[in-house]
Amino acid sequence: MTTDVQTAAKPKATLPDPDINEVSKPYWDALAKGKLMFQHCRQCGNNWLPARGECPKCLESDWAWHDASGKAKLISWVVFHRAFHPAFEDRLPYNVAVVELAEGPRMITNVVIDDAEKLVIDQPLTFVPAEEQGHGIARFKPA
Amino acid sequence: MTTNLSGKSVIAGIGATKFGALPGRSTISMNVEAIRKALKDAGIEKDAVNALFVKCPTSKFELMYGQKIAEATGLQPKIGGVWDQGGASNTMMISYAVMAIEAGQCDIAVVTFADNPKTGSAASYSRPRGDDALYGWFATLSSYAMIARRHMGELGTRREDLGAVAVASRRHGAQNPNAQLRKALTLDEYMGLPPMVAPFCRDDCALVSDGAGAVVVMSAERARKMGVKKPVPILGFGHGQTSWEVAQRPDLTSTQAKVAAETAFKMAGLSRKDIDVAQIYDCFTITVLMTLEDYGFAKRGQVGDFVKGGNIEIGGQLPVNTSGGLLSETGMPGMQLIHEGVRQMRGDATLQVKGAKHCIVSNQGGVMHTHASLILGQ
Numbered sequence: 001m002t003t004d005v006q007t008a009a010k011p012k013a014t015l016p017d018p019d020i021n022e023v024s025k026p027y028w029d030a031l032a033k034g035k036l037m038f039q040h041c042r043q044c045g046n047n048w049l050p051a052r053g054e055c056p057k058c059l060e061s062d063w064a065w066h067d068a069s070g071k072a073k074l075i076s077w078v079v080f081h082r083a084f085h086p087a088f089e090d091r092l093p094y095n096v097a098v099v100e101l102a103e104g105p106r107m108i109t110n111v112v113i114d115d116a117e118k119l120v121i122d123q124p125l126t127f128v129p130a131e132e133q134g135h136g137i138a139r140f141k142p143a
Numbered sequence: 144m145t146t147n148l149s150g151k152s153v154i155a156g157i158g159a160t161k162f163g164a165l166p167g168r169s170t171i172s173m174n175v176e177a178i179r180k181a182l183k184d185a186g187i188e189k190d191a192v193n194a195l196f197v198k199c200p201t202s203k204f205e206l207m208y209g210q211k212i213a214e215a216t217g218l219q220p221k222i223g224g225v226w227d228q229g230g231a232s233n234t235m236m237i238s239y240a241v242m243a244i245e246a247g248q249c250d251i252a253v254v255t256f257a258d259n260p261k262t263g264s265a266a267s268y269s270r271p272r273g274d275d276a277l278y279g280w281f282a283t284l285s286s287y288a289m290i291a292r293r294h295m296g297e298l299g300t301r302r303e304d305l306g307a308v309a310v311a312s313r314r315h316g317a318q319n320p321n322a323q324l325r326k327a328l329t330l331d332e333y334m335g336l337p338p339m340v341a342p343f344c345r346d347d348c349a350l351v352s353d354g355a356g357a358v359v360v361m362s363a364e365r366a367r368k369m370g371v372k373k374p375v376p377i378l379g380f381g382h383g384q385t386s387w388e389v390a391q392r393p394d395l396t397s398t399q400a401k402v403a404a405e406t407a408f409k410m411a412g413l414s415r416k417d418i419d420v421a422q423i424y425d426c427f428t429i430t431v432l433m434t435l436e437d438y439g440f441a442k443r444g445q446v447g448d449f450v451k452g453g454n455i456e457i458g459g460q461l462p463v464n465t466s467g468g469l470l471s472e473t474g475m476p477g478m479q480l481i482h483e484g485v486r487q488m489r490g491d492a493t494l495q496v497k498g499a500k501h502c503i504v505s506n507q508g509g510v511m512h513t514h515a516s517l518i519l520g521q
Binding site for chain 1 (some may be wrong): 269271272273274275276277278279280281282285288289290292293296297337338339340341342343389390391392395
């Protein structure tokens with residue numbers, strides 16, 4: 001067993017930071033303020049995440065950031081009982097989910113729930129702002 | 144105008160290293176051993192080879208890796224190089240070899256793969272996915288588990304159905320003297336395993352293995368002229384690319400494996416009921432279930448009924464992964480399935496399906512990003 005002393009002596013594990021570049025910066029800046037945004041194509045109306053320079057549907061680069069309603073549905077989820085990174089060793093079990101925003105984009109997230117095995121495919125969820133390693137992130141909770 | 148290449152080329156020889164832990168062996172050394180054995184199996188001299196197709200090791204991408212293998216084998220290929228489509232690469236490269244041969248660009252091709260994640264670094268399998276490390280989104284198996292959960296929720300697939308795949312591969316692998324894991328698994332044992340990344344437990348996942356495998360491809364006519372003893376005709380092939388990352392993929396429960404199989408069946412002029420044995424890429428149990436559905440062996444949502452009761456085991460309606468697949472023989476991405484398909488068509492497999500005339504092989508890469516089908520005959 002690991003004692004509290006050993007845990008305290010262990011250096012804090014650092015997760016890889018997201019690639020924040022010219023295109024994705026507004027997304028991360030908005031999340032830091034607790035706001036979730038997605039990209040909207042002004043040419044064809046397509047909405048998407050994660051950030052990219054061109055619309056993956058019509059390939060044009062004429063897009064704008066829009067605020068998400070925060071409504072989403074659960075596409076699928078997994079529950080980690082093994083940590084693939086030391087930063088998650090003391091969080092097991094934890095869940096990772098794919099959700100689809102009401103506006104269409106899909107994203108990786110965590111669902112805020114005690115027992116993730118009680119979740120159901122397609123159940124409605126709501127955006128919850130959160131923070132991880134100094135970055136704003138988007139979690140969801142059952143609606 | 145299109146030309147049907149069905150049966151024009153053959154797999155003339157196969158060769159592999161041992162599977163499992165091969166400490167101290169470089170991937171170049173293992174590739175050379177597999178190529179040497181494949182050439183011996185075909186009964187041809189190295190200098191007759193003028194095309195070399197290489198799948199880069201999964202665990203370490205190296206620039207100009209194809210040229211390193213050419214140098215190590217003393218070849219100056221007319222055509223070839225590295226193809227980067229993950230676990231679909233080997234079957235894809237065989238089909239490119241067939242097309243290149245028929246187009247007059249080369250005469251005899253070697254297709255080869257080696258990797259050493261077991262004694263080297265397996266980090267490529269546990270790295271964060273995309274930009275989502277902050278959410279704890281790590282490891283290849285988690286993406287497959289995500290697909291499996293959707294398949295279960297949307298189509299009613301059960302853990303018992305995933306288990307039937309593991310039980311079949313493990314039963315077959317236990318009887319394969321070359322298999323890395325020779326330990327049969329019962330469905331009860333499978334159901335009792337603790338979750339790793341739910342809904343997956345350990346035995347839903349491919350082995351991590353060192354090893355290499357190679358094949359020799361040439362025209363059927365050349366094989367006759369050169370006196371190749373057991374040429375296995377390539378009757379059909381097809382590819383399909385699903386492409387989207389799991390988080391962005393609009394449909395998680397079906398892939399372009401469907402397109403790959405349709406192309407291969409059309410080329411071969413065969414239907415599903417002509418297939419006697421199948422080698423289906425089983426990096427994870429869900430992959431086999433979805434491939435059987437996408438290939439049309441089971442109706443969508445009914446694959447659980449198809450795989451139960453030993454139906455995909457030796458003696459069943461469609462024996463799958465008769466040498467143990469990635470779950471039991473070796474975690475190598477796909478070449479071992481092609482080799483077992485060749486042995487089944489030659490009639491000298493350890494678990495030979497009696498009277499088998501056609502074998503379908505599936506290879507897939509990434510997280511079901513890429514897919515290739517291969518139909519072998521006699």
